[in-house]
Amino acid sequence: MNEAQVGRMRFRIDLSQPLYEQVLDQIRSSIAKGEIDLGEKIPSVRELAQALKINPNTVMRAYQELERDGLTETRRGQGTFITTKAEQVQTIRQNLAEKAIEEFLNKMNSLGYHLPDIQALIEEKGGSRR
Amino acid sequence: MNNQVIECQHIVKKYGSKFALNDFTVSIPAGKVTGILGPNGAGKSTFFRMVMGLVRPEQGHMQVLGSRPGWQTNKDIAYLPDRARWYADHTVEKAMQWAENLLPGFNRERAEKLADFMDLDRSMKVAGMSLGQEARLMLLICIARDVPMILLDEPFSGIDIVSRERIIGTLIDNISETEQTILLSTHEIDEAESLFDHVVFMENGQVRLTGEAETLRAEHGSMETLYRKLYR
Numbered sequence: 001m002n003e004a005q006v007g008r009m010r011f012r013i014d015l016s017q018p019l020y021e022q023v024l025d026q027i028r029s030s031i032a033k034g035e036i037d038l039g040e041k042i043p044s045v046r047e048l049a050q051a052l053k054i055n056p057n058t059v060m061r062a063y064q065e066l067e068r069d070g071l072t073e074t075r076r077g078q079g080t081f082i083t084t085k086a087e088q089v090q091t092i093r094q095n096l097a098e099k100a101i102e103e104f105l106n107k108m109n110s111l112g113y114h115l116p117d118i119q120a121l122i123e124e125k126g127g128s129r130r
Numbered sequence: 131m132n133n134q135v136i137e138c139q140h141i142v143k144k145y146g147s148k149f150a151l152n153d154f155t156v157s158i159p160a161g162k163v164t165g166i167l168g169p170n171g172a173g174k175s176t177f178f179r180m181v182m183g184l185v186r187p188e189q190g191h192m193q194v195l196g197s198r199p200g201w202q203t204n205k206d207i208a209y210l211p212d213r214a215r216w217y218a219d220h221t222v223e224k225a226m227q228w229a230e231n232l233l234p235g236f237n238r239e240r241a242e243k244l245a246d247f248m249d250l251d252r253s254m255k256v257a258g259m260s261l262g263q264e265a266r267l268m269l270l271i272c273i274a275r276d277v278p279m280i281l282l283d284e285p286f287s288g289i290d291i292v293s294r295e296r297i298i299g300t301l302i303d304n305i306s307e308t309e310q311t312i313l314l315s316t317h318e319i320d321e322a323e324s325l326f327d328h329v330v331f332m333e334n335g336q337v338r339l340t341g342e343a344e345t346l347r348a349e350h351g352s353m354e355t356l357y358r359k360l361y362r
Contacts, residue, residue, distance in 0.1 A: 055327060
């Protein structure tokens with residue numbers, strides 16, 4: 001397990017999982033959580049590769065996917081920036097939230113809980129969280 | 131150009147009665163970092179020497195950058211042998227001059243930058259160098275060349291962790307700046323594996339397993355775990 005703080009982003013790289021997915025997921029969630037601001041510059045491919053001690057091709061692949069998703073934009077000669085469109089970030093947040101719910105529901109189902117019980121449990125437990 | 135820089139088909143090479151390569155068939159992709167992994171005696175260094183035309187196959191075919199390996203292809207390859215030695219009276223400065231005069235594609239400007247990055251004092255003599263300093267100098271001479279392919283045979287062996295990290299950092303910069311193909315053999319898999327695009331696991335002169343590092347990671351976990359699984 002390799003940990004690094006790069007600018008305001010924290011990374012944990014686990015060599016037993018595909019590296020490109022980890023880089024992608026961790027940047028995506030940094031954006032969704034607001035750890036990096038809209039329009040903020042992110043490290044260059046080379047800087048991130050150096051900080052994480054990984055192949056720049058791997059970082060490049062993750063950056064290309066972020067750009068395809070509309071989460072980042074590359075400005076010629078200036079670098080890569082987080083999108084300035086709040087709705088893009090909102091979409092990603094929503095996707096991550098849905099994914100988290102799905103994982104949670106699957107786990108509850110595997111424990112034998114179904115929606116009404118789960119809702120009741122959330123009410124009961126969640127009350128103290130609010 | 132073909133997107134394989136090395137093609138080997140059914141190569142056999144014996145030293146006495148011992149097979150160094152035995153029906154060895156492999157393709158190495160262009161522009162990628164390929165890890166050549168395997169226990170001692172697997173045939174890794176013989177493979178590298180054969181790419182350089184220093185050893186000839188007894189049977190089978192090998193193509194390097196589209197031709198038979200030899201002096202014509204060697205000008206396009208920077209090779210770090212597993213048992214390299216320098217002239218003991220050379221300084222870092224003198225070694226760089228020597229390389230500039232002798233090695234095709236040697237980029238003096240890049241060599242200077244690398245020397246700074248690797249913290250090598252120009253006036254230091256090879257005879258007085260630590261193993262780590264010498265390894266950094268050899269690597270510098272190798273990767274300062276503007277050539278399509280670099281072969282690094284055990285660049286980390288016997289080298290302290292700080293030098294190793296500098297070497298890895300240097301390779302990362304090199305990969306981001308150039309389109310070079312890099313072949314790297316090592317026993318320090320845990321430290322080098324995050325650099326690999328592609329890996330070839332060798333055993334007894336043959337390919338045991340080969341593939342994209344990311345795909346193998348998804349299936350088997352880290353390259354180190356996979357190595358243990360394969361050679362236990």
